[in-house]
Amino acid sequence: MGGSEGFLIGKALILLLLVPGILGWGKEGHYAICKIAEKYLTEDSLAAVKQLLPESAEGDLAVVCPWADEVRFHYHWSSALHYVDTPDFKCNYKYCRDCHDTYGHKDRCVTGAIYNYTMQLASSYEDIKSESKYNLTEALMFLSHFVGDVHQPLHVGFTGDLGGNTIVVRWYRRKTNLHHVWDTMIIDSALKTFYDSDLAIMIQAIQKNITYGWSNDKPSWEHCVRNDTVCPDLYASESVSLACKFAYRNATPGSTLQDDYFLSRLPIVEKRLAQAGVRLAATLNRIFATQAKIAEA
Ligand SMILES: [Zn+2]
Numbered sequence: 001m002g003g004s005e006g007f008l009i010g011k012a013l014i015l016l017l018l019v020p021g022i023l024g025w026g027k028e029g030h031y032a033i034c035k036i037a038e039k040y041l042t043e044d045s046l047a048a049v050k051q052l053l054p055e056s057a058e059g060d061l062a063v064v065c066p067w068a069d070e071v072r073f074h075y076h077w078s079s080a081l082h083y084v085d086t087p088d089f090k091c092n093y094k095y096c097r098d099c100h101d102t103y104g105h106k107d108r109c110v111t112g113a114i115y116n117y118t119m120q121l122a123s124s125y126e127d128i129k130s131e132s133k134y135n136l137t138e139a140l141m142f143l144s145h146f147v148g149d150v151h152q153p154l155h156v157g158f159t160g161d162l163g164g165n166t167i168v169v170r171w172y173r174r175k176t177n178l179h180h181v182w183d184t185m186i187i188d189s190a191l192k193t194f195y196d197s198d199l200a201i202m203i204q205a206i207q208k209n210i211t212y213g214w215s216n217d218k219p220s221w222e223h224c225v226r227n228d229t230v231c232p233d234l235y236a237s238e239s240v241s242l243a244c245k246f247a248y249r250n251a252t253p254g255s256t257l258q259d260d261y262f263l264s265r266l267p268i269v270e271k272r273l274a275q276a277g278v279r280l281a282a283t284l285n286r287i288f289a290t291q292a293k294i295a296e297a
Contacts, residue, residue, distance in 0.1 A: 025152050026184035027066045028191070028199055029273060033148040034062035035203050036210070036277025041284060048288040052140045061144060068145035081142070082149050084109035084236055085159040091244035093156055093236045110150045111232040117143040118230045122287045144280055150232050151276035153247045153268070154182045156239035164247060170256040178251050186269045189262055206274050214274060221275050222282035230283045235275075242268060 025033070038061055041049065050059050057063045072079050080101035086093050101108035107116070120139040124132035149155045157163030157179070164178035171185045187202075195202040210218060224231035246268050251257060 030065040033276040034065035037280040040281035045285045045288040081113035083155040088158045088160040093240045114232040147280040150235045151272040153239045153242040156236045229286045
């Protein structure tokens with residue numbers, strides 16, 4: 001690597017560190033969601049996923065789940081697809097009203113992107129190895145990422161504060177913004193405080209909760225009305241409601257968030273990671289079940 005290249009990459013890394021708030025769940029969150037999803041994939045679905053993954057993933061979906069954040073600057077068009085904002089102080093979400101980018105282009109938001117990439121994967125059913133007009137590897141990586149993002153409450157936050165990005169707070173002693181607290185800080189603090197700084201232990205704990213604590217809720221998490229393949233509008237509605245009830249509450253600009261906030265919000269974060277994982281698996285299972293059926297016919 002040449003010196004200037006190294007410098008540029010260094011510079012890009014610094015830029016990434018300076019704008020962490022807009023990225024969606026941090027790397028850990030996205031990885032955890034996809035690790036959870038992997039456990040609930042059917043055999044057909046797992047085979048289809050493995051066929052679509054890039055070689056670098058070595059058969060592990062979780063490895064590519066943060067990818068959409070890494071290409072945000074390169075794929076400039078994709079940056080509006082990580083979130084959907086609602087009018088200020090409206091604690092509800094409506095696709096027609098809210099799903100657009102800052103230029104007003106319709107369908108360019110996280111829920112629109114989830115519909116789009118689900119459609120791309122589901123419609124390329126003939127044979128996933130045959131030529132499709134879509135890049136299905138990217139469709140899978142985007143879908144897996146955006147199902148995660150739409151479950152982060154502040155990815156469906158208010159337009160005026162950019163989903164909490166402009167609300168400067170302290171997380172214990174560190175200066176940051178509210179969006180970043182929900183993307184990364186709550187998970188980071190949980191890892192350090194409860195999970196021996198080991199993400200695998202945190203993922204195991206969430207999986208255990210799905211099996212025991214939330215086992216009665218899991219079927220309703222997986223279910224979409226009208227037998228739809230995916231239902232991101234529901235996930236977004238839940239998110240904005242959680243944003244109002246938990247994320248924005250007691251987190252005004254300049255406030256210091258510590259134990260009270262951390263301990264009462266961590267269960268929300270862990271449940272959203274669990275729901276995102278379960279729903280991503282259910283969606284992929286529906287997409288690839290249709291494919292298997294059509295292939296058989
Ligand atoms: Zn994202």
